Amino acid sequence: MKGLRMKRILVLSIMFLAASAAFCQETAKPNFVVISLDTFRADRLQAYGSKKSPAPNLDAFAKEAAVYVNSMTPSPVTLPAHGTLLTGCFPEKTGLFDNGVGVLSPGVKTMAEVLRESGYDTRAFIAADVLKARFGLSRGFAVYDDQVGSAKRRFGFQITDMAVAYMHGGKKGPFFLWAHYFDTHQPYLTPEDPPESVDGRYDRAVSYVDAQVKRLLDAVPPNTFVFIVSDHGEGLGDHGELTHGLLLYQPTVSVVVMAKGPGLKPSISKGFRSLADIAPTIYGKAGIQVPGLDGYPLDSEEKRSVPLSVLLPLNEYRWKPLFGASDGRYKWIRGDKTRLFDISGDPGETADISAMAPGEARKLKSLMSSYEAIRGRIDLASFSGLGYLTGTPSKDTQIDKMPDPESMLGVFRGIDEVKTLRENDKFADSVVRLRELVKKDPGNPSLLFALGDSLRHVDQLDEAVRWLDESLKFSPALVPAWISKALALLGKERKEEAILSLEKALAHDPDSIEAVNILAAACLDLDRPEKAFPLIENAIARGLADTDTYLMQGRIHLFQKKYEAAAGDFEKALLHSLDPRATRKAISDKYLLYGYEDYGLRYLNASVAMYPDYAPYYLTLGAFHIARENYPAALQFFEKALSCPMKDEDRKNVTEIVDELKKGIEMERNQK
Numbered sequence: 292m293k294g295l296r297m298k299r300i301l302v303l304s305i306m307f308l309a310a311s312a313a314f315c316q317e318t319a320k321p322n323f324v325v326i327s328l329d330t331f332r333a334d335r336l337q338a339y340g341s342k343k344s345p346a347p348n349l350d351a352f353a354k355e356a357a358v359y360v361n362s363m364t365p366s367p368v369t370l371p372a373h374g375t376l377l378t379g380c381f382p383e384k385t386g387l388f389d390n391g392v393g394v395l396s397p398g399v400k401t402m403a404e405v406l407r408e409s410g411y412d413t414r415a416f417i418a419a420d421v422l423k424a425r426f427g428l429s430r431g432f433a434v435y436d437d438q439v440g441s442a443k444r445r446f447g448f449q450i451t452d453m454a455v456a457y458m459h460g461g462k463k464g465p466f467f468l469w470a471h472y473f474d475t476h477q478p479y480l481t482p483e484d485p486p487e488s489v490d491g492r493y494d495r496a497v498s499y500v501d502a503q504v505k506r507l508l509d510a511v512p513p514n515t516f517v518f519i520v521s522d523h524g525e526g527l528g529d530h531g532e533l534t535h536g537l538l539l540y541q542p543t544v545s546v547v548v549m550a551k552g553p554g555l556k557p558s559i560s561k562g563f564r565s566l567a568d569i570a571p572t573i574y575g576k577a578g579i580q581v582p583g584l585d586g587y588p589l590d591s592e593e594k595r596s597v598p599l600s601v602l603l604p605l606n607e608y609r610w611k612p613l614f615g616a617s618d619g620r621y622k623w624i625r626g627d628k629t630r631l632f633d634i635s636g637d638p639g640e641t642a643d644i645s646a647m648a649p650g651e652a653r654k655l656k657s658l659m660s661s662y663e664a665i666r667g668r669i670d671l672a673s674f675s676g677l678g679y680l681t682g683t684p685s686k687d688t689q690i691d692k693m694p695d696p697e698s699m700l701g702v703f704r705g706i707d708e709v710k711t712l713r714e715n716d717k718f719a720d721s722v723v724r725l726r727e728l729v730k731k732d733p734g735n736p737s738l739l740f741a742l743g744d745s746l747r748h749v750d751q752l753d754e755a756v757r758w759l760d761e762s763l764k765f766s767p768a769l770v771p772a773w774i775s776k777a778l779a780l781l782g783k784e785r786k787e788e789a790i791l792s793l794e795k796a797l798a799h800d801p802d803s804i805e806a807v808n809i810l811a812a813a814c815l816d817l818d819r820p821e822k823a824f825p826l827i828e829n830a831i832a833r834g835l836a837d838t839d840t841y842l843m844q845g846r847i848h849l850f851q852k853k854y855e856a857a858a859g860d861f862e863k864a865l866l867h868s869l870d871p872r873a874t875r876k877a878i879s880d881k882y883l884l885y886g887y888e889d890y891g892l893r894y895l896n897a898s899v900a901m902y903p904d905y906a907p908y909y910l911t912l913g914a915f916h917i918a919r920e921n922y923p924a925a926l927q928f929f930e931k932a933l934s935c936p937m938k939d940e941d942r943k944n945v946t947e948i949v950d951e952l953k954k955g956i957e958m959e960r961n962q963k
């Protein structure tokens with residue numbers, strides 16, 4: 292009896308043990324956090340050779356992490372690099388070779404898909420529109436927050452706020468979280484002033500993102516593996532490249548790869564690794580088998596080689612794409628001529644040693660045979676898709692005739708200069724520079740677009756449309772060119788043509804909220820509310836809406852005499868606004884436009900009380916009184932505007948108005 296009873300207790304206790312072990316295992320599934328730092332140059336961190344690092348928090352993380360100092364991205368371009376990071380497969384399998392082109396191949400799974408099948412909650416917080424859901428990296432994420440709005444990017448603090456809120460947000464099962472930071476991407480803007488001890492705009496952005504990552508790291512719960520990687524680096528003038536996406540040198544293809552988590556010992560490894568190694572590592576830690584990957588777990592010493600490609604020169608500039616391969620010791624780059632660098636002995640890649648290629652490097656070169664395969668797919672995937680090569684006899688001949696990016700560095704530098712001019716509203720200067728550049732490189736759609744768009748900004752609308760059409764001839768999917776052309780046409784009151792142009796933009800990018808907003812406004816102007824309403828409703832329902840969308844909805848409601856609803860829309864517009872002063876001005880304009888004069892004036896006065904130095908309020912009030920022929924009141928407001936900060940050109944115009952008004956009032960007085 293006693294024996295039997297003991298046996299029963301034993302069986303029960305084993306069952307209990309088994310159950311509790313299963314329970315423990317269930318709750319002990321580790322979380323995974325992947326932090327991708329866009330355009331983050333590896334040598335900004337101490338572990339990667341920085342003498343004066345602007346990133347103390349990332350350095351502190353590195354000291355407690357497994358750090359892989361010889362790591363590479365297969366492409367120095369955001370979408371293909373992240374395609375590899377999220378799947379563990381190189382671009383040949385993901386089908387993602389460039390920004391803005393293609394969708395993740397259905398044949399590969401994202402980490403989010405795999406982990407979700409294993410019971411993980413999956414979240415992504417995205418900081419730039421080049422990673423929008425429509426390119427397929429959103430597959431498997433329960434929430435893929437890519438709401439970057441019309442700014443097309445957002446700051447690190449926004450990403451951190453969302454990630455922290457999620458991690459602090461109550462009890463949950465195991466999770467996989469991907470946070471993407473874009474602050475170190477040109478033009479290196481940050482919302483707050485970084486420490487004065489840091490020199491240079493790029494390093495200040497590094498320092499900003501460092502602080503934001505720290506805030507995220509502080510919220511990470513125990514039993515979590517954290518991976519910090521960069522998608523690619525930044526040229527910063529090395530090899531003549533200021534930014535990235537043109538060449539395949541180390542400053543842009545070398546990346547940060549660091550991992551920290553339960554059981555991982557701090558270490559610095561010089562073994563060759565790539566962005567394809569993150570997914571296999573995570574699968575290993577989660578105990579999931581996924582076949583067909585190109586990468587290996589980070590702690591595996593398996594010998595790796597990484598195929599390199601950059602197609603951005605082809606898609607954006609109609610220059611030759613570059614291909615290559617590296618095994619961590621040597622790197623081949625195939626452009627007009629094929630070069631070989633010993634990246635371990637000559638990290639600056641100064642000497643082409645292809646003439647005396649050692650045996651192992653020759654072996655590596657044979658791996659570049661995938662070059663032809665990729666090249667075959669470019670024509671299918673993107674190139675002919677853009678309609679550029681239609682009717683030409685040989686696609687390859689066309690590519691072969693294009694200039695090698697290496698020989699176009701002067702033009703590329705010019706493109707960067709023009710970018711800066713345009714970002715600083717110096718459109719007239721940019722037109723001068725762009726005319727020179729277009730002469731040097733007349734088949735470059737990006738230059739043709741920039742020239743047309745800059746001309747539009749300086750009101751040379753007919754010529755603007757001509758150049759924009761020219762850019763669209765080379766690149767029919769260039770959405771910004773369709774939008775810019777529409778704006779130029781609207782400026783010429785050619786509304787019907789503008790609407791066609793916007794519909795083209797939306798056919799190529801249905802998520803372009805800018806195109807939606809402008810199209811809806813044009814339809815309203817043409818008294819076609821039946822066309823404008825669904826556009827706006829649809830955009831709001833799909834979560835695309837930005838400040839302008841809500842302003843438009845408010846306008847529609849005022850048009851329908853639904854004042855209460857409009858007021859609600861305007862609240863939402865303000866909530867989304869990055870510039871509340873300007874949004875308040877836009878709101879009062881809408882009231883005045885639709886005959887709600889009292890509301891408009893009250894709103895303007897309230898805005899003046901909040902921002903008394905904002906000239907546009909006084910200009911609106913001045914214009915309002917001119918329309919009512921109350922010239923003395925108008926004069927008062929225009930004079931008040933002059934006491935506020937204002938652009939030189941505007942100041943000139945307002946001064947003229949003030950002088951005219953004074954003269955008119957004087958004459959009237961003399962007549963009496």
Ligand SMILES: [Zn+2]
Pocket residue numbers: 329330368369370522523
């Ligand atoms: Zn990037």
